[in-house]
Amino acid sequence: MKDYYGVLGVQRNATESEIKKAYRKLARELHPDVAGAEGEERFKEVAAAYEVLGNADKRAQYDRGVDPRAASGSAGGAQGFGFEDIFETFFGGGAGPFGSAQRGPASRTQRGGDTLVQTEVTLEEAVFGVTREIQVDLADVCGTCHGSCCAPGTSPTTCRQCNGSGSVQRVARSLLGQVMTTAPCPTCGGYGSTIESPCTDCAGQGRTHSRHTVSVDIPAGVETGTRIRMSGVGDAGVAGGQKGDLYIEIRQRAHQAFERRGTTFTARSRCR
Ligand SMILES: [Zn+2]
Numbered sequence: 579m580k581d582y583y584g585v586l587g588v589q590r591n592a593t594e595s596e597i598k599k600a601y602r603k604l605a606r607e608l609h610p611d612v613a614g615a616e617g618e619e620r621f622k623e624v625a626a627a628y629e630v631l632g633n634a635d636k637r638a639q640y641d642r643g644v645d646p647r648a649a650s651g652s653a654g655g656a657q658g659f660g661f662e663d664i665f666e667t668f669f670g671g672g673a674g675p676f677g678s679a680q681r682g683p684a685s686r687t688q689r690g691g692d693t694l695v696q697t698e699v700t701l702e703e704a705v706f707g708v709t710r711e712i713q714v715d716l717a718d719v720c721g722t723c724h725g726s727c728c729a730p731g732t733s734p735t736t737c738r739q740c741n742g743s744g745s746v747q748r749v750a751r752s753l754l755g756q757v758m759t760t761a762p763c764p765t766c767g768g769y770g771s772t773i774e775s776p777c778t779d780c781a782g783q784g785r786t787h788s789r790h791t792v793s794v795d796i797p798a799g800v801e802t803g804t805r806i807r808m809s810g811v812g813d814a815g816v817a818g819g820q821k822g823d824l825y826i827e828i829r830q831r832a833h834q835a836f837e838r839r840g841t842t843f844t845a846r847s848r849c850r
């Protein structure tokens with residue numbers, strides 16, 4: 579049986595308020611902002627101990643030598659003080675551009691997307707290969723702001739609300755009293771900086787779109803469904819991010835006189 583008194587660091591004859599006080603102190607120490615991920619397992623133990631010792635009936639049961647958490651079979655405890663709720667308060671998934679585990683402001687930089695286009699080839703082209711010019715709409719780095727998203731001569735300003743950290747501390751009420759939780763800064767959206775004067779040519783996106791002509795070397799031996807990957811030829815990344823890839827999917831046009839079965843060509847029977 580788990581030593582719940584030991585986990586909370588209290589004597590077996592500790593009063594209700596001593597137990598509560600010990601629990602609150604440990605819960606604060608084990609807050610993820612202080613203890614990190616390592617604190618999470620410890621916190622679970624501490625919360626389990628408090629679930630039992632913080633409830634007079636369960637504590638009495640435990641003192642008689644029965645672990646109510648093990649006995650009930652419903653780990654987590656349906657009654658009592660709401661273990662899950664408190665756990666959520668401490669370790670609940672953070673909303674916004676970064677999870678609760680990540681620290682520091684989020685980066686605006688993102689890799690560009692991958693683009694898929696289809697092109698038709700004849701049987702001869704599929705067999706022997708061909709160079710094809712393909713028209714495709716792609717994102718380019720904005721020529722005015724060069725991807726910075728800021729109007730020329732300006733740069734992002736450190737966010738006044740979070741002072742560049744990208745996150746804000748909020749006081750939440752729980753049975754532990756007031757606890758601090760971290761949330762993405764609402765002013766800068768978690769980036770730690772704001773763009774006061776966005777580039778007007780790209781509406782602050784850092785990218786513009788235009789029609790591109792791409793020369794594709796289609797190798798010999800392709801067939802319908804073959805995809806050719808052109809690395810770094812897709813959309814430009816956001817705020818200086820890497821370019822995405824361009825995929826060209828082959829469709830082979832039906833041939834009038836021959837049909838293809840793998841690498842074998844058979845004369846098509848003509849229906850006239
Ligand atoms: Zn721009």
Ligand SMILES: [Zn+2]
Nearest residue numbers: 737740763766
């Ligand atoms: Zn901010």
